[in-house]
Amino acid sequence: MLEVRGVRKAYDSPQGRVQVLDGVDLDLGPGESLALMGESGSGKSTLLHLIAGLDRADAGSICLDGVDVSTLGEGSRARYRREDVGVVFQQFNLVPSLTVAENLALQARLARRLDPAWQAHLTTALGLEDLLERLPEQLSGGQQQRVAVGRALALRPKLLLADEPTGNLDEATAEQVLALLLARVAESGSALLMVTHSNSLAARLQHQLKLSRGTVVRA
Template identity: 65%
Template sequence: MLEFRQVAKAYATPQGPLEVLAGVDLDLAAGESVALMGESGSGKSTLLHLAAGLDLPDRGEVRLAGQALSSLAEPARARLRRETLGLVFQQFHLVASLTVRDNLRLQARLADRERPDWTAELIARLGLGGLERRYPEQLSGGQQQRLAIGRALAPRPALLLADEPTGNLDEASAGEVLELLMALVREAGCSLLMVTHSPRVAAPLDRCLHLTHGRLTTPASGRDACA
């Protein structure tokens, strides 16, 4: 589903180029869930942006659903994102002028994959029944994050990319949102790559990877694998 081959990325700074990724290799299989961990500033969000084709590597290759992203012009990458990806960020990025129902329908419509039955199921599973006509500002933070997750999953994407999806929530709400996210990912049948700093959030996923000094490492297996 997602492949990185010797991917490198650097950014210009007043002190010179700062290499964030230094030859990253990654394989994410269809239906697999992977947690990406690392210290703040280690390049986790950069890796996610490259996976989505929102940025391109300086060296190496990123392949999404078999397509080499560097070989595609931006319109083609945008189309591949619409058809293949769901994106969930720490900031909700909901459309303020759209109701709960229309926020959910938006991404599915853009992908030409709207299914009223799945939309109705998402509303029920997200705990948003009776709130369909409300606007994002009329929802709590937890409700907004659940809506953002539902919007990303509405077109039943092949891959969900999530950047600290519970980072803005209190512990109780974060636990509920994480449990819901994992259940819906399984039901949608999609792969998941989630950036998180929390071992508790990472623990339910199939694998954990750590990003350190620009490279990915696999921690020891067992109870402490995501620590």
């Protein structure tokens, strides 16, 4: 389903050009899960953003179901982000003017894929029933994290991308969220790519991959 080949990405800095990714390869099939690990600054979040179509690689290819995301025009990339990929951002990226219920439904509604029964299931599974009318500013960090996870899952995407999705959650809720992500992958044939610093969480996924200084090393 997901095939990444020779991906390179560099950014300008006051110290000069910084090579963040330097020839990264990975594969992820339908129904599979992969933990992306590595120290801070190793390129994990950058790779996730490239796969999500939020930025373009300098070189290499990123293909989902045979379509190279890096070759898509702006309109097609926007449709790809809206319909094919569910992203759980490290900083949540909830819409501040929308309620929890509206944030949960937002991407699925834009993709014309809103399923009220599925959203109700996610709301209960994530413990958000009593928070639906609140705005993001009225939530704790952990509650915002759960809304972000629910928004990504509500889409029923082909590919789930999660950047430290349990980082702001207590241990019990983190386990519940991970179980929900893995169950979604198992039941739908979608794929999960998760950035995590936790060895114990990474071990729950089928595959592990480690980045170091922008290249893949053995996990």
